[in-house]
Amino acid sequence: xxxxxxxxxxxxxxxxxxxxxxxxxxxxxxxxxxxxxxxxxxxxxxxxxxxxxxxxxxxxxxxxxxxxxxxxxxxxxxxxxxxxxxxxxxxxxxxxxxxxxxxxxxxxxxxxxxxxxxxxxxxxxxxxxxxxxxxxxxxxxxxxxxxxxxxxx
Numbered sequence: 001x002x003x004x005x006x007x008x009x010x011x012x013x014x015x016x017x018x019x020x021x022x023x024x025x026x027x028x029x030x031x032x033x034x035x036x037x038x039x040x041x042x043x044x045x046x047x048x049x050x051x052x053x054x055x056x057x058x059x060x061x062x063x064x065x066x067x068x069x070x071x072x073x074x075x076x077x078x079x080x081x082x083x084x085x086x087x088x089x090x091x092x093x094x095x096x097x098x099x100x101x102x103x104x105x106x107x108x109x110x111x112x113x114x115x116x117x118x119x120x121x122x123x124x125x126x127x128x129x130x131x132x133x134x135x136x137x138x139x140x141x142x143x144x145x146x147x148x149x150x151x152x153x
Contacts, residue, residue: 004028004068008037011066012059016041019058021051024081025088028074035069038077040085047080086145093122093146100149103129103138116149 005026016023016039024040041047041055056078063076087093087101101119105112115136117129125140138146 002028004037008039008063008066008068011068012039012062015059015062016055019055021047021055022091024085024092028069035072035074036077037063037068037074038079040079040081042081052078052080084147084150086147087122090122093119093127096148097121101129101146102149103127103146104144105138106142106144109138109142119146 005028008028009023009026012026013023021041021043024042026040027036027038029036039055039059041051043051056076059078060076087096096119099119100116103115103117105114107113109115115129115131115138117131117136119127120130120135121128127138127140127143127146129136129138
């Protein structure tokens with residue numbers, strides 16, 4: 001996370017939590033020819049457009065006062081990270097214990113790069129999932145992402 005995004009995250013976390021939401025991620029990057037500041041939020045319920053608007057209206061004046069880009073123009077976006085977003089924070093993992101997840105690896109392990117199983121544990125640098133009754137451990141350094149398993153069938 002770059003310095004601008006980190007500064008925004010630190011400042012906005014209490015504001016967004018007071019509204020009943022959680023900051024999942026903050027990105028500050030160039031998209032479509034202009035700088036975008038995107039705040040990804042989560043809630044105990046599926047995030048709606050109304051939720052995004054509520055958070056946007058609450059954080060806009062805070063960002064105006066903070067001036068995280070030193071007057072450089074940017075587009076402010078508030079978004080849900082989506083159903084299949086990678087798990088990043090300890091809270092993400094806690095919410096998904098006992099649920100199906102997908103682990104994608106950089107290189108094949110036992111002939112596969114993608115494993116699906118029930119999330120059992122997230123240790124300091126290891127994810128443990130149960131694959132058909134067999135516990136499997138994957139090191140963070142060898143893992144591209146861990147995300148909730150979403151079936152679109």
